Amino acid sequence: MSQIFFGELRRLLSWFPIFMGLLSLITVFGISTIVIPSFLQTNDFAIEVVAGLIVAILSVPFVHLGKQIWNAWSNAKEINEDQRLIEEAFSSLPPNSLNEEPEIDVAADYWRKVKENAKITAIVSGKGGVGKSTIALGLLEYLSEKRDVLLVDFDLHNRGLTLQLQGILHDHDTTVMKELAQFKELKIEEKLSETSGSANELKLSDLSEGDFGKLRDQYCYNHRGGVRNLRPLQLSRFKNSTDEGDNNKFGPRTETCFFLPSRRENQMFLGSKESRMSESEIALFLKYLASFVYRHYGIREMIVDCHGALDLYMVGAILAADNIVITTLPELGVYQGTKELVDFSMKLHEALTPNDILVINQYRDFDKFTAERMKTLFEKQGENVIIIKHSEKLHRKLKRYNYPTISNEPLVYSKIKRIVDNIQRSSHSSGNKRTMDENNDSSVVNNHNT
Structure with a gap:
């Protein structure tokens, strides 16, 4: 006292x-x-x-x-x-949020060793409004200083980043919904049932490395007349200050930033066949998308900003991810959902060894005790915890995002750098050679379709 x-x-x-x-x-x-x-x-x-x-x-x-x-x-x-x-x-609160062992469908060892694909970082949370998109944009700005980066709006419910960025992007036809429809055309369950004799839904654990490669090629390439060509892909790009008729001033690294919108405004997600995909299908889709954008643009990093809820799309993103950034607030009301995400992620360590970071975002002085208590509890589990202080100035700027914005806020940007540094340390300590600074296989078709 x-x-x-x-x-x-x-x-x-x-x-x-x-x-x-x-x-x-x-x-x-x-x-x-x-x-x-x-x-x-x-x-x-x-x-x-x-x-x-x-x-x-x-x-x-x-x-x-x-x-x-x-x-x-x-x-x-x-x-x-x-x-x-x-x-x-x-x-x-109970010490373990998982009353029973989760049924986690994971692929064989080759899953983490796939070559010629962008590395996936999933930004997840147990609820909306915790600053996931801010973290995603911060990672985009930081990583784009060195290499090409794709930011994916995987919030198909709200179209959050798609709406936030629509005024500063060149418009292109490709969306997540369109690529999901292309993926569904593979009819993977039917093809696997023909070879295995089983009509069950897709199981990553039953997917051989050979089948994985064949299906990936069918997703990425058109095969006509015995000739294999990459099918068209047009990602959105940030506008440059030199663009004709554009008076806005954007940062010098816009040429390394790509964006994949969630869906068109007139497309319905709820009730669509894409909304009924299993977590295994979603994970496989993201792996194939990472390979596709790598082959097309040479993109080495893919940041996936998920929907702010514990749904199958988030689970699929976690299964596919090389890195997981769990974002939360220093509030008791979000602790349980965050704990469940952390427990699930830690369980994946046993099979997949993804690198995960917990970010306690929007910390204010009056949240000090709650933030420190949460940090202590999660660090006892071996979790990497980073606390980011609330910035009213940044909050106002993000209402109309101009690239770059977060890199102009040193206190927040330094925490983004710490996220990357912690992931790299986790990668080295766990023996995972795929880090955020790794140069992927250079034998890539670098075909920038803008």
Whole structure:
């Protein structure tokens, strides 16, 4: 309690020494140059008036000081009670959010060793509004300094990034929905049932490396007259300040940034055949998409911004990902969903060894205890935890995103760099050679269709 009190007192009175110094200078200057010469030669009554004024002026900050001390004590009592309630709430939660072992369908060892494909980083969360898209845009800006990067709006429900970026992108026909429809045309279940004799849905664990390669080629290439050619792909690109008729000023690295919108405004996702895909199909789709964009554009990094909920599309993205960034808030209300995501991700370590990072986003001073408690709990599980402080200035800028924006906010951008650094360290320590700075196989068809 005393530690909280003195902390609050320090915060409330940080201005006091400066204020007292300025007040003293003003008082001494005023008395010596104006008041004393005017009244000292009059009478004793005038001297008493001057003395009274001096006492009144100097007493103001001390009255305010007493008020701030009382406020610090009141705040300390409230904070202490809040901490007690938060601690009780955390203590009452079950140690494991998974009541039973999840049925995780994972592919064989070749899944993590696929060559000639972009590395997938999935940005996930247990709820919306936690700043996933901010993290995704930050990674786009940071990684695009060195290589070509594709940002995928995998939030097919809300079209979040698609709407946010639509004013600063060249419009192209390709969307996630269109590529999903192309993937569904492969009729993978039917083809696998012909070879295995089983009519069950796709199981990654039953998919051989040979079948994986054959189906990937059918997705990426057109085969006509015995000739194999990459099928068309037009990704959205950021506008440049040199574009004709464009008066906006964008960053110098726009040529390395690509974007894949979720869907067109007039396309329905709910009730569509794409909305009924299994997590195994979604994971396989993302792997094939990563190979396709690598072959077409030489893209080495693919950032997948998922829907803010625990749905099959998020599970599929986690299964496909080389790196997982779990984003949350320092709030008790989102802890359980975040814990479930972390437990699920940690379970995948046993089979896939993806690199995962937990980001506690939008931290404010009054969230300190909750953030530290969450950080401690997750670090005990071996989780890499990064806390990003809330920036009101950045929040306003993101309402109309201009590339680059996040790199102009040093405090937030330094945390983005830490995310990348932590993923690289995890990659090296786990023996996973595919890191964010790896140069992929150079034997790629680099065919920029813009």
